[in-house]
Amino acid sequence: MSDKQAPIFILGGGAWGLSTALHLSRAGHTNITVFERAETIPSPYSAAYDLNKIVRPEYEDSFYTGLALEAIEAWKTPLFGPYFHQTGYIVATTGAAPPKAIHHLQAALETIQANPMFKSKITPLTGKKEFQDFAWQFSGPLNGFQGYFNRLAGYAHSSNALHGIWLHLAANGVKFILGDRAGKVEELLYDSSSPSANRQCVGVRTADGKFHRSKTTICALGAHAASLIPSLGRFAVARCWSVAHVQLTASEVDLLRGLPTTNVRDLGFFFEPDPETRLFKLCPLGAGYTNTQESGLSIPPADRLPPPQDFIPVADERKLRKLLQEVFPWMADRPFVDQKLCWFADTIDSDFCIDFVPDTQKSLVVLSGDSGHGFKMMPTFGSWVVRLLESGEQTEARWRWKDIDTRSLDWDTAVSWRIGGTRELKDLIADKKRQEQARL
CATH class of the missing domain: 3.30.9.10 (D-Amino Acid Oxidase, subunit A, domain 2)
Incomplete structure (x- = not known):
């Protein structure tokens, strides 16, 4: 994105939403708004609303091992260090x-x-x-x-990390709209002049009835995201x-x-x-x-x-x-x-989804599929979103949007960490x- 003043909306003030706001701000974007339905952060709607989360680099896939090692180093910086043990x-x-x-x-x-x-x-x-x-x-x-x-x-103290990063962002110009009325996004708005198969997302409608216009909307609502983007729920459950x-x-x-x-x-x-x-x-x-x-x-x-x-x-x-x-x-x-x-x-292969939603003219991004192992990436995650927006495409194949329905497949045996049914x-x-x- 060349226009650093263009309005960017982030839906969700959890670990990935806050990380994205942090890295967009560091990249020079000056018009960032985070919508969160909770009255304060940490939000009880976030998976990171918790005492602690494991921060470890153990993966069967060396790709994620490398990313986790980078994240651990970032946990040791002054901004994130108070929450890392x-x-x-x-x-x-x-x-x-x-x-x-x-x-x-x-x-x-x-x-x-x-x-x-x-x-x-x-x-x-x-x-x-x-x-x-x-x-x-x-x-x-x-x-x-x-x-x-x-x-x-x-491990990291997850709720305290959310709270600390929120305070840091609010003090550095990122806007937050909070509350079950003003901060709860109930509908994504699309350009009515565009064909239904190639619509541009132009903003959101919140529960208080207000319409907010944006250039780019980033949905980081975790398990709740399919309520706004139903097609996501076919592969991110x-x-x-x-x-x-x-x-x-x-x-x-x-x-x-x-x-x-x-x-x-x-x-x-x-x-x-x-x-x-x-x-x-x-x-x-x-x-x-x-x-x-x-x-x-x-x-x-x-x-x-x-x-x-x-x-x-x-x-x-x-x-x-x-x-x-x-x-x-x-x-x-x-x-x-x-x-x-x-x-x-959760995704069947535990891979994240960090991509543009198809047929939205690159106006709508979804961050999903944390699959129970995404919080540890909080210090570095937002940099991958910045890279996506700057390049205009997801070059990491495993993080692309999936045009398949995985719900009826055998999830129990798909990855080795899932034990039982x-x-x-x-x-x-x-x-x-x-x-x-x-x-x-």
Whole structure:
């Protein structure tokens, strides 16, 4: 884009929307507006509205390993550094792990070991004593645990990162329109004089009835994007995974301070506890859950807090209880608090979509398909959007718009990190109601 004063709209104030605003501003664009339906940032509609996210370079695909290494270096800069914690990263499988989980660990390990950046940074681990060399707090049996420790990785405090970057952008001229009326985009507007097959997006209509005109509109609404661009939902599917927490005491938080971020591939992952809230976050691993509508599209529930909140599926709770029994048995029977389902836009191959929407005369860009691994790229992601706008085309084939419908394909086996099968949200809610009735 040669006109740096032309109005650019970014829909969504999550990790990718804010990163895009940051890099557009750095590239000299002076008329950037971010629309966000939440009253403040971090937004509860964002997948990054969370205590923490893993920042790691482990991929079976060396392409993403390289990008993650670049992002880790950017996390260490003054702007992003306050939110990054390089605690190291333990990856493991238990003695009962299915072959798919073991294969995923081994394939990712082989990829990073082949990269010279990891020389002397990886330590293979077998048995309880070797794991305790890096996480002395592990007090459980660790039955059959095998894996490795990676010194380069860790986690970022995601909500704090969103808040900090928002304040930085607002102080440097990026405009924000917030709120469930003024900031909620309900419709993309197109030039009525253009043929329907080649329309130009000329702006948006917000929930308060106002029309806003732009030169370029960038949709960064994550799992919610298909509500505005239905054709996107054919290959970028709204999917959720469970999140749960254990409330700790101050002394227990101190006990687990400095704990490496740990991912047990057949059970779940966890982080050192958050010192402010004293919450210890855990997430089970699985293939996720969808919310398919009559239209055939999976879209998150319309309400911010869809019933039932403070709930995760029974199967996920069992995984997390097993994880705690193996690693922290003193915590295994504690109640789970702040349970929720976290929504992402998932693609069958876990590739991002960073491209112009077809037949919009390059006026509409979509950023989607974070697939549960996109947050770590926040410091660098926006540079790829700037490159797209400046070149006028997506030169990275894997990030192009897909003209195929992948919804009926075999997602469960398409990538090795998905373990198990998917289910529909309505079935989980029905299960929950049956359990509650059985207890009466």
